[in-house]
Amino acid sequence: MIDRLLAALYWRGPDAAKLQGYDAYHDLNVRTGFGDRLVEAWAALTVLELARPDARVAMHWDRLPSRTADRLYDPALFSIDGCDFVEAWPRLRARKRFDRAHLVERCFTPLPPRLERLRLRTEGHWGGSRPDRIHADLQHYGVPTSVSAAAVADVYRRVARGTQPSAAISSVLPADLGERVGLHIRRTDKLMAVERDIGMDPDSWRRIEARGLAHIDACVADGVRMFICSDDPAYRSELLAQIRRRGGDAIALDVAPDSRPDGFDALADFFALSRCREVVMMTKYSTFAVAAALIGATTLVHLLSEDDPVPSRLWAWRGTVPLRASPAVEAADAESPGNAPTTKIDSSPNLRHTADRTSRQTAPERAPRETVK
Numbered sequence: 001m002i003d004r005l006l007a008a009l010y011w012r013g014p015d016a017a018k019l020q021g022y023d024a025y026h027d028l029n030v031r032t033g034f035g036d037r038l039v040e041a042w043a044a045l046t047v048l049e050l051a052r053p054d055a056r057v058a059m060h061w062d063r064l065p066s067r068t069a070d071r072l073y074d075p076a077l078f079s080i081d082g083c084d085f086v087e088a089w090p091r092l093r094a095r096k097r098f099d100r101a102h103l104v105e106r107c108f109t110p111l112p113p114r115l116e117r118l119r120l121r122t123e124g125h126w127g128g129s130r131p132d133r134i135h136a137d138l139q140h141y142g143v144p145t146s147v148s149a150a151a152v153a154d155v156y157r158r159v160a161r162g163t164q165p166s167a168a169i170s171s172v173l174p175a176d177l178g179e180r181v182g183l184h185i186r187r188t189d190k191l192m193a194v195e196r197d198i199g200m201d202p203d204s205w206r207r208i209e210a211r212g213l214a215h216i217d218a219c220v221a222d223g224v225r226m227f228i229c230s231d232d233p234a235y236r237s238e239l240l241a242q243i244r245r246r247g248g249d250a251i252a253l254d255v256a257p258d259s260r261p262d263g264f265d266a267l268a269d270f271f272a273l274s275r276c277r278e279v280v281m282m283t284k285y286s287t288f289a290v291a292a293a294l295i296g297a298t299t300l301v302h303l304l305s306e307d308d309p310v311p312s313r314l315w316a317w318r319g320t321v322p323l324r325a326s327p328a329v330e331a332a333d334a335e336s337p338g339n340a341p342t343t344k345i346d347s348s349p350n351l352r353h354t355a356d357r358t359s360r361q362t363a364p365e366r367a368p369r370e371t372v373k
Contacts, residue, residue, distance in 0.1 A: 018086060018087070024057045024115070025117045025118070026057070026058075028044070034288060035287030035291040038163065039127035043122075043134055044118055046134055047120065049082070057082060058083075080163050131155075160295055173275065180251070182229070182277075184283070185229070185232065185235060185283065188232060198313050212303050215326045223249075227252070227272060228251070273289070274292040274296040279299070284312050300317075300323050302325060303326055
């Protein structure tokens with residue numbers, strides 16, 4: 001009763017009128033990358049399907065630049081079934097009271113006249129609202145605890161598969177992606193001075209890169225066609241050139257930025273990756289690759305070892321995403337000078353010290369080196 005009275009006092013302005021006709025509202029309060037945002041959006045829709053199955057859902061997709069990249073990821077470039085993206089959001093002057101809803105027993109806040117605001121208990125900047133966490137918090141969402149973890153994961157996967165690109169994005173996607181292996185090479189913000197479950201120190205990157213290049217060698221030898229996407233354009237270009245010099249079939253999108261909405265190129269890469277027959281994650285952890293595999297209902301091939309000193313956060317997705325280790329993991333770990341990967345790229349990573357944001361260390365990039373034959 002008190003919550004409803006406070007909401008009536010602070011819920012005002014033209015935005016309130018824009019949300020008439022909706023039953024549930026979620027403010028996607030995530031400022032990191034596109035994969036993190038999708039993971040949280042899917043989690044909210046999963047909770048709502050379990051707790052309010054007939055609700056008409058409005059979601060506010062924050063248009064502010066992310067904390068990790070100056071991208072807005074315009075929601076006009078994609079859609080998620082069962083959800084409308086809206087510009088409106090509750091202008092609550094008592095915002096702190098409502099923002100802390102995920103720390104108490106109830107995660108639904110009533111807003112007049114008949115709207116409910118959902119706040120995820122595990123919501124954060126890094127896409128942590130996985131199905132296992134939703135299952136652990138079922139009682140806080142008013143969902144019977146008899147619902148199994150497998151059932152929650154099934155709903156989550158179904159929600160993810162309802163994510164579709166806009167016509168503009170679809171128009172630039174190659175027609176043969178379903179016959180290609182997609183490789184997502186994530187460097188930049190995942191290269192760190194201190195090893196973490198979401199990022200690599202220089203030694204970790206060298207191990208993953210060696211395994212990834214061995215995987216690419218096998219694809220070239222077997223005539224497997226590839227799609228390459230990366231947040232590092234120079235690395236991607238050099239890799240494409242070397243694969244093609246060896247007779248391999250690899251493509252990448254080259255989307256001209258002129259007259260395109262912000263984030264168009266990244267979303268085009270993302271949906272292209274989701275249409276590949278399998279997704280190879282050439283980094284330690286990336287929700288960009290995880291989300292693409294979920295949309296495409298395909299296998300995520302990783303380059304990680306169970307014995308890695310700092311386990312990857314990827315292992316938390318077991319049971320939701322089909323995971324498979326590349327054969328190159330075992331082969332590269334047992335590598336000798338006689339069977340080293342033919343494809344070689346040498347570019348020292350920029351280091352990011354995430355343990356102490358005030359003391360970031362940076363090493364200059366070296367130009368990529370020609371393939372060693």
